[in-house]
Amino acid sequence: MDTKKNTIPNSKSWAIILVAQFLLFFLMSKLDFAVRFFSQLFDWKKNWHIAQFSGISFSIGDLIYIILGVLICYFLLLSIKFRTSKYLKHILIIGNIFYFTYQIFWGMLYFQPPIIQKLNNKKITDEEIKKLTIKYLNLCKNERAVLNEDKNGLPKVLDFARMKQEIINQQKLLPKNICSKNSVDIISIKPSLFNSFMSKTGILGYYNPFTSEANYNPNIPSTQLPFTTAHEMSHQLGFAREQEASFIGFLCAHKSQIPELRYSANLYALKSLIKAVSYRDKRFAELILKSFSPKMKRDIENELQFVNRNEGIVNDFFGVTNDLFLKSNQQQGSITYSYFVNLLIAYEI
Ligand SMILES: [Zn+2]
Known part of the structure; x- marks a missing residue:
């Protein structure tokens, strides 16, 4: 009697299993206790997971993607x-x-309670956001004035290894009301093997949930590298949403002892604020841009040139050109700022 043949699932069965998985994880994403379970599972396994691949100098996760692509x-x-x-x-x-592993290790973390719920999410006036923009403009001007420069007059990342350690140290000091997660103790941030693809698409870095490696594009401008590192390392801590990883990365960087890390984060915050304010008052945003110090203008010019040089299809944080992001129509009534700006404001005000 040949029963073996009938017990091996065929294509149709695997397709049904995949659909069942979609439904199962969708249902679980709606259940608080299931989301909490996956969040705790991530917290519990993260140092072990990072340790498996941290000793290898190149990105194993990228290699896995290449092998999977070839196999398919x-x-x-x-x-x-x-x-x-x-x-x-x-x-x-x-x-x-692939889908099962992704959901177990990462996907369900997108359904964690948003950080904004833990902060004072009050309504902000135009005056307050303008004040904050001026504050960050001055911060950036002062910090940029004292940074070491390379031969092109651009900021230099003096000690990348020390910077990564500093981000880990700062993660441990995050306010407990914002982050109650276990700390990450092992560094695993690597240059991606897909760096030219990333340059072309404007991707600065990415987190690989299968290997828990944080990857960055090593070709990006030195003004973006430190903040990108902090952002990707926030994913390793367990923050899945992009804007929350940026906010946590910002918190780690802006209190840091390393000036180029601080500047990179504050410049990101400033660009986000200018973009937010430009929706309401374009002239004010232009005025702020004109008030950039010559060194800051050089940095922004370099970031834009990097995008243009690579013919970025997807622009990065802020828009392809200053002109483009200021072209947005001024809007009346309520406006939704980016979630990062909302978090920054809730934290600052
Ligand atoms: Zn990210």
């Missing part, structure tokens, strides 16, 4: 060549394992 192409080509759907089963198995 291989099975697709076999399916086309032999006009059979039997190889689709392999693709569906990969898809199932």
Whole structure:
């Protein structure tokens, strides 16, 4: 009696399992206790997970993506060549394992309670946001004046290893009302193997949930590298949402002892504030841009040149040109600022 044949799932069964997974994780994302469970699981496993790949100098996660990509192409080509759907089963198995691992290690963290709920989320006036913009303009001017420069007159990251350690140290000092997560004790931030693709698409860095590696594009301007590092390392701490990782990265960087890290974060905050304020008062935003010190103007020019040089399809934080982001129509009534700006304001006011 041949029962074996019937017990091996075929393509259809794997497709059903995948759909069942979508439904299961969707349902779990609606249940507080399930989200809390995955959040605690991440907290519990993160140092162990980071330790598995931190000793290898290149990005293992990137390599895994390359292998998976090659495998999927291989099975697709076999399916086309032999006009059979039997190889689709392999693709569906990969898809199932990939999706399951992703959700267990990372996906459910997007449903954690938002940080803004822990802060004083009061309504902000235009005057308050303008005041904050001026505060960050002055902060950046003062910090930029004393930074070491390279031969092109751009800020230099003096000691990258020390900077990474400083971010870990600052993560431990985050206010407990904002972050009650266990600390990360191991550094695992690596230059991505996909750096030219990242330059072309404006991606500064990314977190790999399968290997817990934080990856960055090593070609980005030195004014963006420190903050990008802090942002990616915030993902390792367990903050999945992009704008929350930026906020946590900002908190770690702006109190740091390392001037280039502080400047990079404050410049990011300033750019975000200018963008937010430009929706309401374009002239004020232009005035702030004109008030940049010559050194800051050089930094921004360099960031824009980097985008233009790479013909970035997706612009980075702030818009392809100053002109573009100031072109946004002034809007009346209520306006939604970026979530990062909302967090910054709630923290500052
Ligand atoms: Zn991110």
